[in-house]
Amino acid sequence: MMNEVTNSVVEALPQFQGYVYPNEANFHPVWSTLIVVYPYITGLVAGAFIMASLVRVFDVKALAPVYRLSMLTALAFLLCATLPLLCHLGHPERCYEIMMTPHMTSPMAIFGFVYAWYLMAVLLLELWFDYRQDFVKWSKTTAGFKGFLYRVLTLGVTDVSEKSVRLDMKMEWILSIVGIPSAFLLHGYVGFIFGSIKANPWWGNVLMPIMFILSAIVSGIALCVFNYIVLNWIRRRPLDMRCLDAMAMFLFYALVMDAVVEGLDVLHRGYAAEEGFAVLQTMIHEKLFYTLNIGQVGVGTLVPLLLLGLLQVLPRRVPEATRRVMIFCSGAMILLGVLMMRWNVVMGGQFFSKSFRGVMSYKMEFAGQEGWLISAVIMCLPFIILTVLVKLFLSERLQPCEHVLEKSSKA
Amino acid sequence: MHRFKLPPQILRLILVAMAIVGSYLVARSFLVPPSFGEYGWYRGDALKLIAARDPVFAGKQACDECHSDILHKLAKDAHKTLSCEGCHGVSREHCDNPDILPVKATGSHCIRCHEANLARPAWLKQIVVKDHYGPKCTECHLPHQPTQSP
Amino acid sequence: MNHTINRRSSLLRMGAAMAGLLTVSFARAAKAAVQTVFVSTTAPKGYDPTKHKWLMCIDASKCIGCGLCAEACKKENGVPEGPYYRTWIERYIIPKPKPGSDLTRGEAIVDSPNGGMHGFPEPTLPKDKIEHAFFVPKLCNLCENPPCIQVCPVGATFTAPDGAVLIDPNYCIGCAFCIQACPYGARFLNPATKTAEKCTLCYHRISRGLKPACVEVCPAEARIFGDLKNLAADDPLQKFYEKNRVQVLKPHLGTEPRVLYAGLDKEVR
Numbered sequence: 001m002m003n004e005v006t007n008s009v010v011e012a013l014p015q016f017q018g019y020v021y022p023n024e025a026n027f028h029p030v031w032s033t034l035i036v037v038y039p040y041i042t043g044l045v046a047g048a049f050i051m052a053s054l055v056r057v058f059d060v061k062a063l064a065p066v067y068r069l070s071m072l073t074a075l076a077f078l079l080c081a082t083l084p085l086l087c088h089l090g091h092p093e094r095c096y097e098i099m100m101t102p103h104m105t106s107p108m109a110i111f112g113f114v115y116a117w118y119l120m121a122v123l124l125l126e127l128w129f130d131y132r133q134d135f136v137k138w139s140k141t142t143a144g145f146k147g148f149l150y151r152v153l154t155l156g157v158t159d160v161s162e163k164s165v166r167l168d169m170k171m172e173w174i175l176s177i178v179g180i181p182s183a184f185l186l187h188g189y190v191g192f193i194f195g196s197i198k199a200n201p202w203w204g205n206v207l208m209p210i211m212f213i214l215s216a217i218v219s220g221i222a223l224c225v226f227n228y229i230v231l232n233w234i235r236r237r238p239l240d241m242r243c244l245d246a247m248a249m250f251l252f253y254a255l256v257m258d259a260v261v262e263g264l265d266v267l268h269r270g271y272a273a274e275e276g277f278a279v280l281q282t283m284i285h286e287k288l289f290y291t292l293n294i295g296q297v298g299v300g301t302l303v304p305l306l307l308l309g310l311l312q313v314l315p316r317r318v319p320e321a322t323r324r325v326m327i328f329c330s331g332a333m334i335l336l337g338v339l340m341m342r343w344n345v346v347m348g349g350q351f352f353s354k355s356f357r358g359v360m361s362y363k364m365e366f367a368g369q370e371g372w373l374i375s376a377v378i379m380c381l382p383f384i385i386l387t388v389l390v391k392l393f394l395s396e397r398l399q400p401c402e403h404v405l406e407k408s409s410k411a
Numbered sequence: 412m413h414r415f416k417l418p419p420q421i422l423r424l425i426l427v428a429m430a431i432v433g434s435y436l437v438a439r440s441f442l443v444p445p446s447f448g449e450y451g452w453y454r455g456d457a458l459k460l461i462a463a464r465d466p467v468f469a470g471k472q473a474c475d476e477c478h479s480d481i482l483h484k485l486a487k488d489a490h491k492t493l494s495c496e497g498c499h500g501v502s503r504e505h506c507d508n509p510d511i512l513p514v515k516a517t518g519s520h521c522i523r524c525h526e527a528n529l530a531r532p533a534w535l536k537q538i539v540v541k542d543h544y545g546p547k548c549t550e551c552h553l554p555h556q557p558t559q560s561p
Numbered sequence: 562m563n564h565t566i567n568r569r570s571s572l573l574r575m576g577a578a579m580a581g582l583l584t585v586s587f588a589r590a591a592k593a594a595v596q597t598v599f600v601s602t603t604a605p606k607g608y609d610p611t612k613h614k615w616l617m618c619i620d621a622s623k624c625i626g627c628g629l630c631a632e633a634c635k636k637e638n639g640v641p642e643g644p645y646y647r648t649w650i651e652r653y654i655i656p657k658p659k660p661g662s663d664l665t666r667g668e669a670i671v672d673s674p675n676g677g678m679h680g681f682p683e684p685t686l687p688k689d690k691i692e693h694a695f696f697v698p699k700l701c702n703l704c705e706n707p708p709c710i711q712v713c714p715v716g717a718t719f720t721a722p723d724g725a726v727l728i729d730p731n732y733c734i735g736c737a738f739c740i741q742a743c744p745y746g747a748r749f750l751n752p753a754t755k756t757a758e759k760c761t762l763c764y765h766r767i768s769r770g771l772k773p774a775c776v777e778v779c780p781a782e783a784r785i786f787g788d789l790k791n792l793a794a795d796d797p798l799q800k801f802y803e804k805n806r807v808q809v810l811k812p813h814l815g816t817e818p819r820v821l822y823a824g825l826d827k828e829v830r
Binding site for chain 2: 591592608610611622623624625626627628629633636637638652653654680681683684688691694695696716717718719720721722727729730731732761763764765766768769771772774777778779780781782
């Protein structure tokens with residue numbers, strides 16, 4: 001009798017291959033699409049910022065036209081970076097505890113401070129110093145709400161003497177230099193959230209933060225390429241091909257580095273073949289076949305490498321229109337590929353049991369707290385914010401002050 | 412004498428930064444629970460909160476208060492390690508009010524442990540129920556003194 | 562004139578001091594009002610967590626796989642139905658090697674239907690194909706270096722002074738990071754409360770002098786529970802760790818579990 005009862009109950013439960021711990025025998029992994037989106041957005045922030053820093057710190061003249069766009073992109077995405085985390089919490093109303101009683105050994109608690117530091121001490125500050133002179137100018141020439149906004153954003157400082165503007169530029173330079181390690185820290189920490197989980201062989205890996213930083217740079221540059229092309233297409237303005245080629249070059253080199261490190265990771269895992277390697281192999285061959293082998297490696301890495309590499313080898317032979325399409329397509333494919341990479345990391349780590357004896361299935365929900373609808377909304381939000389930011393701070397009607405243009409052409 | 416003066420934008424930022432840090436510290440003094448840090452990096456009150464739950468299983472000692480005769484018999488035989496509530500079910504309500512009777516133990520409770528299963532250790536007496544007399548265990552075995560027959 | 566200025570400034574100072582005092586007392590009152598929210602109302606009596614050190618050990622060779630412990634745990638702690646277990650039993654079936662192969666054993670088959678709560682069905686393998694078969698009860702391993710506590714961002718999970726690894730249900734934000742960090746699968750997210758949950762060693766029982774529910778109902782004495790700070794003269798816990806050669810689960814992770822196992826096999830993890 002007992003056996004019959006047990007058997008019927010067992011059959012009613014979702015089927016899993018092999019053995020998984022009873023607490024893992026759940027169709028809904030505790031971290032779902034929201035946690036896929038979270039490192040993706042954070043990575044885009046870090047990447048876009050590093051791309052912008054190339055102008056300020058390394059004095060890359062060709063990239064000056066996208067400096068402000070990349071900074072605003074970074075800001076728009078940073079404002080949404082904590083949203084997926086917040087939505088995913090069981091008790092979002094208790095989120096203040098992370099800042100009030102941060103547990104210093106937890107990567108997630110430190111992330112709160114790294115985030116606050118990066119948002120307020122780096123990104124907003126650098127933007128403020130960059131825009132201060134323009135705010136003063138625009139607040140005088142613009143009427144209505146916009147003018148009021150610019151006046152508030154000056155924080156009441158109207159000094160635009162040469163000495164003071166020179167100080168602004170100096171501060172910007174310092175902030176960029178501080179900003180690069182901060183951007184590395186921001187996204188390195190996200191990688192560390194996964195890399196520090198020693199219980200999970202798919203995550204617990206010293207290379208994880210480095211892979212996250214490199215893929216962040218790649219995705220950030222790709223996003224800037226994407227935004228730059230789309231913005232100029234909407235405004236019906238010609239693209240600055242020198243700038244676009246420079247971005248494509250940096251994108252190519254970043255992608256090479258990223259591909260090498262990720263390849264090294266795969267090689268190391270295969271060579272060391274530690275405990276649980278067999279279950280990781282099933283993951284690669286079955287569970288993650290499409291998103292990993294085709295999405296991340298094929299579409300996200302190999303094809304863009306080929307396209308961008310071709311542009312590096314034959315820089316002037318390809319006609320401009322073709323080049324534009326090739327760069328745009330590689331950018332879009334890289335953006336998709338990096339999203340797949342985040343999926344593979346986050347979901348891949350939850351598709352197998354920590355007993356290494358079985359794998360779980362996952363049915364993606366549409367609605368609900370862990371459904372993909374809310375993730376899609378969160379993914380769209382930064383673009384909406386960016387539109388507003390571009391309307392306010394990158395308007396065609398409001399010309400920036402001389403010094404910025406001067407500097408960008410001189411620098 | 413040339414006095415050093417902070418540039419206006421830096422001064423303004425320092426003020427903003429102080430306001431942010433200040434409001435953080437004020438919020439912190441308000442929102443950190445009072446017992447936080449009593450024993451470590453957690454709410455000391457949590458221990459009391461977790462301990463406040465009412466037990467469901469009454470425990471063998473509670474049964475001993477009224478049924479010491481049965482427990483005495485039990486303690487002398489092979490079933491001495493068994494808990495009363497393992498077979499008779501949760502008896503907390505019965506403890507508080509003896510009129511509420513606990514679940515009557517049946518043969519299925521015997522089979523739960525003594526049905527033959529290869530993973531069971533060899534020292535445990537096991538039977539294949541369908542080859543044995545059947546699930547009417549108590550006709551031949553006394554549950555409280557399993558080595559004796561009625 | 563000096564006088565008036567002095568008087569005025571001293572008056573001003575007094576005024577300022579009064580205002581300061583008022584603000585401070587007002588802030589204190591407000592703080593107290595805010596913090597009453599956090600203070601739980603039901604306080605237990607006479608239990609001092611610093612005077613105990615609880616430990617559970619498992620003698621796997623004694624486990625008969627009846628599932629009473631897993632069932633009692635769900636009842637005692639109000640654990641929701643479904644794949645949520647604070648303790649469970651695993652069954653390991655190690656087949657004989659294929660004839661002619663040079664192996665010592667076949668690949669282990671592990672199962673735990675409903676956490677073993679309602680017993681186990683007959684093995685799918687016939688008797689003559691099985692080399693070993695045994696049960697292993699599982700629970701929170703009470704790690705010395707708990708990875709779950711390390712990653713909690715707010716300090717909602719902690720090792721109590723008495724050795725129990727607990728979760729503060731009113732402080733947990735439900736981020737599930739601890740669930741990911743636990744190598745033993747001992748934690749789950751309660752779908753009703755949306756907070757992480759795990760074995761508390763039946764903290765509400767042991768603080769009242771009772772045994773944990775699983776220990777209470779175990780008919781085979783496979784679970785040995787005791788207080789290392791108050792060992793009795795003939796304590797089964799002391800006897801257990803003195804008599805047996807013990808093992809812990811996943812020792813290579815450096816979590817230093819305090820839950821000791823006797824009678825394990827290499828396949829158990």
